[in-house]
Amino acid sequence: MEALALIQAYTGVGIGLIIGLGAAGACIGIGIMCASFLEGAARQPEMIPALQGKVFLLLGLIDASFIIGVGLAMMFAFANPLLSVVAK
């Protein structure tokens, strides 16, 4: 019983870290990338079409890492595979 509570408590901390650090990392990454894009666009407007595709690609990749983190966190919250070890 104590082990179960311990696993649930640590899983809760882990879920918070996954979502919190994931969100912070994604926000910082998107902020840096968009700032650089705007700076580049202001300096060389003719480069906008070339840069735009890369910005969207990176935007999707950065966003995807956070969404995957949310998915993993939801898995640990509602279908925790670690709890089955104690149940045996």
Added chain:
Amino acid sequence: MQPPTSDLNHVVAQRQMYRNMLQYQLLASLTVALVACWLGSHEAAFSALLGGCAVIIGAWIATKIVARGHRLQQPTAVLLNLLKAELIKIIVIAVVLLAVFKLYLALVPFALIAGLAAAALFSGAALAKSDVNI
């Protein structure tokens, strides 16, 4: 009142881009579902599809919100609209995943995560491949 032609072109281009993105996401999750069916079971395939659907539904709702605010001119309003769309997208994905985890008892979690990851990763790829400049 008829909107200006450039405005109409902008909306059409945006819609085409989003449709392209949703098609790519759907294709990616279907591919993962097929692989899951081949390697695992029908439950794994259905789980992968559900994972992809969570992202697709979230992205679709977010695109609707972004498209609704295409007339916004103020930078703050545009950014707030984008932020609202992103927030709602994350909430929708979390709610759909919560429903899937609670309601689908034969769920294969790793297949679900694989489907979700494929759909999420392909959204950026689809936008980058688009020829449309907005």
